[in-house]
Amino acid sequence: MDKQAAEHVIRAPRGSSLNTRGWVQEAALRMLMNNLDPDVAERPEDLVVYGGIGKAARDWSSYHAIVETLKRLGDEETMLIQSGKPVAVFRTHRDAPRVLLANSNLVPRWANWDHFHELDQKGLMMYGQMTAGSWIYIGSQGILQGTYETFASCARQHFGGSLKGRIVVTAGLGGMGGAQPLSVTLNDGVMIAVEADPGRIQRRLDTRYLDRMTTSLDEAIRLAEEAKEKGRPLSIGLVGNAAEVLPKMVEIGFTPDVVTDQTSAHDPLNGYLPRGMTLEEADAMRKHNPDQLVAQAKESMAVHVKAMLDMQQKGSIAFDYGNNIRQVAHDEGVTDAFSFPGFVPAYIRPQFCEGKGPFRWVALSGDPSDIHQTDEVILREFADNTHLCRWIRMAREKVEFQGLPSRICWLGYGERARFGRIINEMVASGKLKAPIVIGRDHLDSGSVASPNRETEGMQDGSDAVADWPILNALINAVGGASWVSLHHGGGVGMGYSLHAGMVIVADGTPEAARRLNRVLTTDPGMGVVRHADAGYEAAIRTAQETGLDMPMLDS
Numbered sequence: 001m002d003k004q005a006a007e008h009v010i011r012a013p014r015g016s017s018l019n020t021r022g023w024v025q026e027a028a029l030r031m032l033m034n035n036l037d038p039d040v041a042e043r044p045e046d047l048v049v050y051g052g053i054g055k056a057a058r059d060w061s062s063y064h065a066i067v068e069t070l071k072r073l074g075d076e077e078t079m080l081i082q083s084g085k086p087v088a089v090f091r092t093h094r095d096a097p098r099v100l101l102a103n104s105n106l107v108p109r110w111a112n113w114d115h116f117h118e119l120d121q122k123g124l125m126m127y128g129q130m131t132a133g134s135w136i137y138i139g140s141q142g143i144l145q146g147t148y149e150t151f152a153s154c155a156r157q158h159f160g161g162s163l164k165g166r167i168v169v170t171a172g173l174g175g176m177g178g179a180q181p182l183s184v185t186l187n188d189g190v191m192i193a194v195e196a197d198p199g200r201i202q203r204r205l206d207t208r209y210l211d212r213m214t215t216s217l218d219e220a221i222r223l224a225e226e227a228k229e230k231g232r233p234l235s236i237g238l239v240g241n242a243a244e245v246l247p248k249m250v251e252i253g254f255t256p257d258v259v260t261d262q263t264s265a266h267d268p269l270n271g272y273l274p275r276g277m278t279l280e281e282a283d284a285m286r287k288h289n290p291d292q293l294v295a296q297a298k299e300s301m302a303v304h305v306k307a308m309l310d311m312q313q314k315g316s317i318a319f320d321y322g323n324n325i326r327q328v329a330h331d332e333g334v335t336d337a338f339s340f341p342g343f344v345p346a347y348i349r350p351q352f353c354e355g356k357g358p359f360r361w362v363a364l365s366g367d368p369s370d371i372h373q374t375d376e377v378i379l380r381e382f383a384d385n386t387h388l389c390r391w392i393r394m395a396r397e398k399v400e401f402q403g404l405p406s407r408i409c410w411l412g413y414g415e416r417a418r419f420g421r422i423i424n425e426m427v428a429s430g431k432l433k434a435p436i437v438i439g440r441d442h443l444d445s446g447s448v449a450s451p452n453r454e455t456e457g458m459q460d461g462s463d464a465v466a467d468w469p470i471l472n473a474l475i476n477a478v479g480g481a482s483w484v485s486l487h488h489g490g491g492v493g494m495g496y497s498l499h500a501g502m503v504i505v506a507d508g509t510p511e512a513a514r515r516l517n518r519v520l521t522t523d524p525g526m527g528v529v530r531h532a533d534a535g536y537e538a539a540i541r542t543a544q545e546t547g548l549d550m551p552m553l554d555s
């Protein structure tokens with residue numbers, strides 16, 4: 001561990017005075033630091049934020065250089081970040097992004113983990129995941145509403161609108177997977193989440209995302225069945241290995257209502273513990289025999305997916321939760337691995353067609369009351385959206401802030417620009433104590449090409465077309481986003497995705513108002529356009545009703 005990191009825990013500055021030369025630079029500084037706050041990041045001592053080895057900066061010297069550069073960066077300059085390392089500052093103009101980031105991008109022929117790890121070890125690259133390398137990760141809440149929406153949609157499709165009296169089995173309680181238990185209990189269901197690392201389970205207990213912990217499968221099943229019987233929500237973290245526990249469940253005839261998975265299967269070297277191995281043994285093998293570890297992890301994933309398929313055969317609703325585990329199992333010879341769908345085509349795409357996705361904002365003041373005031377705005381301005389208002393009320397009551405106070409909710413085309421304008425006015429009038437940072441996940445409607453996830457099974461077969469995230473990044477940069485990023489390999493691993501991020505600061509100025517209006521229109525607009533172009537009726541309708549200019553829409 002870096003000496004300085006060991007001695008000084010990183011936390012973003014709070015309050016309304018600047019450590020930099022402007023609020024956009026200040027926002028980038030605070031959000032980079034917030035990504036590495038021990039309350040937010042999974043392994044801040046290694047610069048790892050979430051999602052396997054998703055990092056905020058390439059190494060500690062890069063981190064310090066980014067911080068120093070942000071402190072001196074002028075309002076007419078732009079810093080360039082190449083895979084977590086600051087490589088240049090150019091003179092640009094006031095409306096240009098202050099930071100442009102490109103993380104983990106490889107020429108397609110070389111776009112695999114082997115080549116990436118080689119470059120990573122040489123210190124030439126880092127894995128940016130999605131919001132880790134683009135400095136807009138906000139802890140498990142960031143994924144909470146999406147996960148809640150997914151389970152809500154699953155409940156609507158299969159169980160009459162509620163998970164009450166239903167048991168969901170999953171694995172992985174990491175940075176994102178940790179949102180699963182609370183999402184299920186918010187939908188009134190019962191969850192057993194298998195997690196190899198008891199420390200991760202404890203963390204979810206500490207933040208109230210999880211209710212119970214046990215090391216016994218029998219106890220987990222007994223508790224789950226009791227709660228199911230009584231129709232009471234309950235989440236149980238079960239210490240164990242999914243590749244051992246799920247086959248055991250099949251063997252003893254336990255069939256959950258729903259089965260999914262959020263281990264970091266996208267990264268067989270760092271993200272998936274092979275069966276029959278302790279965490280310490282895996283750590284040692286990662287250093288001394290990485291090829292063997294990868295082989296064993298892949299073999300275990302095949303066993304894991306076979307158990308999910310067995311459960312599906314016996315009546316469970318099974319879906320892949322965006323970690324590419326089906327692909328690995330398929331490559332290992334499980335020919336029917338794709339017999340269960342990914343969560344996007346199964347549950348999320350209709351929202352993408354309206355430009356909806358995981359929109360989020362963060363109070364740079366550090367004061368929770370700033371977020372509570374924005375909650376009130378949502379409840380007032382979007383009062384007709386009962387689903388959204390229900391979410392905001394639940395989030396306010398149940399979600400613990402991690403790091404800087406933040407909120408997430410799925411807003412779509414038109415709604416985002418409207419909300420951005422209101423926030424900027426609140427900052428201008430002094431209602432909020434400091435500016436607000438607005439951003440989103442890369443897992444959004446118009447910012448990602450990922451054929452095993454966000455663009456799986458596109459209606460026109462355009463799953464692998466990656467022009468869209470590139471256009472998304474370009475138009476958002478032109479519009480004046482505060483920072484824009486283009487990444488490869490997030491979510492599903494090297495070779496399987498390209499995606500773009502954008503963040504924009506509402507500092508209360510008229511210039512920010514103009515930038516917000518442009519960017520919060522182009523960004524979700526790209527989602528509507530991407531899906532309308534692919535022929536989705538709902539997206540075509542949205543484009544027509546909102547007057548989006550698509551020259552070939554009618555042809």
Ligand code: NAD
Pocket residue numbers: 042050051052053143146171172173174175176177178194195196197200240241242243262263264265266267271272273274275321322323324443490491492
């Ligand atoms: P993470 O690396 O923080 O956590 C993964 C967890 O899985 C760890 O706690 C690890 O101990 C556990 N684990 C690994 N192998 C296991 C095994 N065999 N049995 C039981 N537990 C095991 O990752 P994360 O941020 O939680 O993300 C999880 C996965 O979900 C990633 O592949 C990520 O790309 C994917 N993902 C999902 C979404 C979504 O919308 N759901 C979005 C982005 C990414």
